[in-house]
Amino acid sequence: MLEMLTLAALIAGTWAGPIEPSPSAMAELEKATTAFDEPNCPAVLESVNRLKATPDYKQNDWVRRVLLEFSALCLSQSSQESDKAQAYAEAMLASDMQGSGDGVWGVRLDREVRTKDWPAAVTSFERVAAERPLYLNRVPLAWLNYIDLQLRRADQTALRRRYLALFADSSYWPEEPGGSTEGFRYRYALLLADAGEQEKADAIARLLTNPSLLMSLSLDPRFRPVLGDDLNLRAVTERYLTQLRTQVGRFPNAIRPVIDVAEHQRMLGRPQDALATLRTIEPAIKGDAPLSDRDDNVIWWWDQMSRAHRAAGDVPAAVAALRTASAIKEGNAVNVSHTINLANLQLNTGDPAGAVETLLPLAGAGDGTASPYGVMQIVGVRGCASHRLGRQAVADADLAYARAHIDDAPGTLTQLQLCRGDLDGAAASMIARLENKDQRHGALEELSTFNAPPNTLPRDPVVAELGKLRARPDVQAAARATSTFRSRASNTAL
Template sequence: MKIGGAFGVAAAFLAWAACAPAMAAPGAPLDEALRTIRQTYDRGDYSAALSMARHTLDDRSNPPSGDALMELNNVIVDCEYRAKDMAKMYRDAMRATASEPSSIYVWRMRLGSEYNSKHYDAALTTITLMAQSHRAALNATPIRLFDALHALMKNAGDRDTDFRMLKILNDAYQPIAPFAEVEDLRLAYARQLYDANDKAAAVNLINGIQTFSGLVEVSTDPDLRALQDPKVNLQLAAERQLVEDQITLSQHPDILEGVTRVAGDLRRLGRYQDALAVLEKVRPRIGTPNGFSDRDYQQGSWWEGLATTYVALGDYDHAIESYRAGIGSGEFGQRNVSQVLDSALEQMRFGHYEDALVTLAAAPDKPGERSPYGEMVFHYAHGCAAWLAGHKQDAAKDIAYVTVHERDGPGNAVALSLCVGDLDAAAAHFIRDLNDPDERAGALEHLADFLPNAANVPEPPADKVLTQLKARADVKAAIEKAGGIPSFPFRRDDL
């Protein structure tokens, strides 16, 4: 069965056997009770399954233990999550993790609930316990949850809790997911060590960074870049990343994420036809429910990768066709919001502003369908397309929105300023971020120098004036004070 994790993403699978549907009588053999619960769960009667699981757990005449106890706790926690009874779900996840044995799933749900409720101290306690005595649960936790926790703690100004969490993860976390990369977390820890004047420890962490994305992140932070081995070669790192990902994919051919990773590595190296071939090779398996073990999570990324590759080739029609197919394929029963937005952005890039507005008009807009960040992307895309299509009054509403909600997605606010030609506002934004240690790296990456696109691939509207912006005396001074912008031997889209 698929389980929607409490941290807002589909998180795990539990496999249940099936048997005759009938409520087990008190005192009946435990295995009979479990078979009945499994069957009831499998047919989707979660309320009844929850009631039976509670009854069986509380039956003192035949108390469950071992795997039976874990299974009952899994059912209880999952059914409460499905019923959206988050208070009971968290209470029972806490109870389940306090008993032995406890499953990976209940630990995830406990931590996910603490993430959703922004209880950072409680989350740190959970991570500490997992690191001490439930390392399998820690290593099975998706890295995106820890990345999200770090971002929340950072934005909340809770540097102490964040620092302690990052230290634990640096010391103990070894994700089992084949393509998981911990470098972002390690670099965040290195940054905090540097700020605490423990430069020796920071250097050790930085010198251990090998992935391409990690090396790029170091290169955008002037302080950490000064500690980096000057012999680091990003071109060689990109080639090495491709080889490593190809090897991992050969070892895990059932993981679609590996296909999209290898295609991305090839695009970075300018090998667009090879990237297209890698993606197209698995197309027949995309439409097969059991084609990939992570199909439900990654098929959107496959369509995104296909569309992005067509954009790199300058093939607008096939790019938009791929986005539309990705939108239609859905995401856990709902339209893929990110692909709607990305499709509109590429329509804008190729000058189809009215088409972009039509695409955005069909974007999911019910409460909860777009995250705060997604709202910022929507208003950037809509405002930019409206402005370029000549609908200045409509664009003004989007400009007002991104100005008020800038913290939800600062990059989108400045991108809209660039799109509408408000270089004064864009300059003020970048100068502010270049003087802010927490935002400096992102600003320098945005302003970095990249290889030009092919002649048949237009620059996005917001990028067309970057050269003009960087030539301003006030922006040049801020860049120099911040340590200078990096230069990458890749296209911006492929980084």
């Protein structure tokens, strides 16, 4: 995550101390500067070590700060643990000095997160938010979300609350295409509600505009008084779409804002509009245009093209788009996410044999190629496809795996049971999820109904089985005991 400073930022400011830097110190700093710009960190560190032995280092704060920053930034790139520890120590000193740059804060935060020193990391983030909010806005969202996930997994609730409060605040706004505070605000509202501070939680909930997050929050009875019993998701989505279009103008050379607009057009039942939106940047996607987030989002542009084609009823085009996405490697490895997405699309559109074949490169995904959640998605698609193909031994093995690893992806077991027509088993797993505080939201969303895409494609058999599950009195009673699920009949869903 480290952000290297530009050289001008590193040596900015004026010297301060009893005496001005000596000519020899300034000459050595110029050598270090040239080496840093190449970049040539070994040469930088040689200059730093020479200068640390001079009176200038001891007597002049500006010289000391610049040398500490050079040292921290270069040592942090080393593969040696001792160098990384020294880089952190240098960054700690430099970050407390007047005029220090953002780069040493990057070294400091990176080390604290990598070593899982959560109290130090959260305290550092609080200082960054107070002292250099513009830098906080530039920190990648993926990294910030990763930290929140780690805090949750470490059961650091008090620290997580302090952390989320920083990003739920109106002073924070990520400078990233498609970036938003909404995910942080949603999670912060839930933490406040869990702590019994519903009034504060409601105040955060009122700031949300994302329809998916609002829908999820509306399933929680604690938020019904502030969100209402008849949340009009279509109206919410139309307003949010207007908001998303401003992001396209703000980041004209980015992919993510275009994807977000297309996604919500599709959610509103307008797949042709979604396709038209995506095609506005198709020449840039297929060419060599310098799109600012190409590396992160070109795959997701193809994914969204597939979703829009499917919603419009064109399965061959949907499959072709996902084949293109899945062929784009992640590093030097198989693209796990989109290979699974392609197999799932094939399964849901009547080609279980194709789904099984697509998943073959992921046969060893349990060795760490995929996350535990990803392995469960493979098991879910392969297990259902194998059942439909009559390969019962494989189907049974995948069902057993899903049952044994249910916490990795609770919905997978329910989906496999529905695929096999085991309504009693599906009801039991669904009720267990409804009774589990951490799994309840996902279960309620699965039980909610939404308008079908405007095409004439045959629906996957699991859709009909889910309808039967939804109608069971035992499932409805379990849902009512915790909240309720949404229905098209209430005119509150898309």
